[in-house]
Amino acid sequence: MSSDPSAVPAREERKSLLDKIGPAVAVGLTALAAVFGSMSAAALQQAMYWKSQAAQDQSKSTNQWTLAGFKRDRALIMQATAAQMRAASGYVPAAFAAPPALSATADEAQKKAHELLVKAHGWLTELKGDKAGPPRVNLPEISDPAIKELRDAIERREPEADQLAKAAKVDKAAINQAIDELEKAVEQVDKDWDPVVKAAARLVEGQVSFKADGDDDRRKKAGLAAAAQAVGFEMEQRRYRAESFFNQSIGFLYDVRVKVSTAESDRHRKKSQTLGYAMLVAQIGAVAASLALSRRKGFSLWLVAGAIGVVAIGFGGYAFLPASLLGG
Numbered sequence: 001m002s003s004d005p006s007a008v009p010a011r012e013e014r015k016s017l018l019d020k021i022g023p024a025v026a027v028g029l030t031a032l033a034a035v036f037g038s039m040s041a042a043a044l045q046q047a048m049y050w051k052s053q054a055a056q057d058q059s060k061s062t063n064q065w066t067l068a069g070f071k072r073d074r075a076l077i078m079q080a081t082a083a084q085m086r087a088a089s090g091y092v093p094a095a096f097a098a099p100p101a102l103s104a105t106a107d108e109a110q111k112k113a114h115e116l117l118v119k120a121h122g123w124l125t126e127l128k129g130d131k132a133g134p135p136r137v138n139l140p141e142i143s144d145p146a147i148k149e150l151r152d153a154i155e156r157r158e159p160e161a162d163q164l165a166k167a168a169k170v171d172k173a174a175i176n177q178a179i180d181e182l183e184k185a186v187e188q189v190d191k192d193w194d195p196v197v198k199a200a201a202r203l204v205e206g207q208v209s210f211k212a213d214g215d216d217d218r219r220k221k222a223g224l225a226a227a228a229q230a231v232g233f234e235m236e237q238r239r240y241r242a243e244s245f246f247n248q249s250i251g252f253l254y255d256v257r258v259k260v261s262t263a264e265s266d267r268h269r270k271k272s273q274t275l276g277y278a279m280l281v282a283q284i285g286a287v288a289a290s291l292a293l294s295r296r297k298g299f300s301l302w303l304v305a306g307a308i309g310v311v312a313i314g315f316g317g318y319a320f321l322p323a324s325l326l327g328g
Helices: 017-088 108-125 145-155 160-167 172-208 214-293 299-319
Strands: none
Touching: 017 214, 108 172, 108 214, 145 160, 145 172, 145 214, 160 214, 172 214
């Protein structure tokens, strides 16, 4: 079979660099848009999580402030009752007999009971009148300056934006540790006070339950009983005031954690918003790249697609910048 020597096979047209990388750019921008969309949705879920955490902390804070108000109300009731009992006693000083000496053969349980009676007697007698009651307790101090600054801002009722700016600087592990330490300290104080308060109540009850010989003796002992009750109520007044302060202190720390959780939620929300913009920009770039592929000479469209891709990556990178670099 003969062949025509004039017939020369057509050579394939050489592809330009844009023709080679064009499809990859279009696919890459589409994939980048999908990635940014997924990351935006994930950041939004994080924002919702931290907002729900803030709501839980707000509930705990409300519980503490409610308890503080209840105990302050109880303290006022105890104070008014103590004043009435002092008036009923004729303002005679209360007299509590010192606990009997402990036997040398006393066991550990008896020693512990005697120690409680001695301490309760001291609460009722060493601090007289309106100063009767539990001793002053030093709660754990806030060592973290960022937490202390935010707590003071909350107490001074600074603007919400200023509080959230300070909250963004608080370490979440540090505020959790501060709350745990304070709650454990308050729990320990309650355990230490409870048996002493019960022992003091028994001492007061011992003054109320008396036997009198004649009217004069009855009036005298009734006055002493009323005076003892007045001191007992005053002790309870101071105890409730102290416990109210404890609850307020815990409530302030929960308020701090509310602000920290809210600031974290806002950070993730803004991150989600920025990643959403990045997704939209990447989608526009993918459309421009697709249009460029449909034309043989679409150099200007490729420039647009490339520029949009850079902008999309810029938006995505901005979303991951730490708040400290953004001044937030």
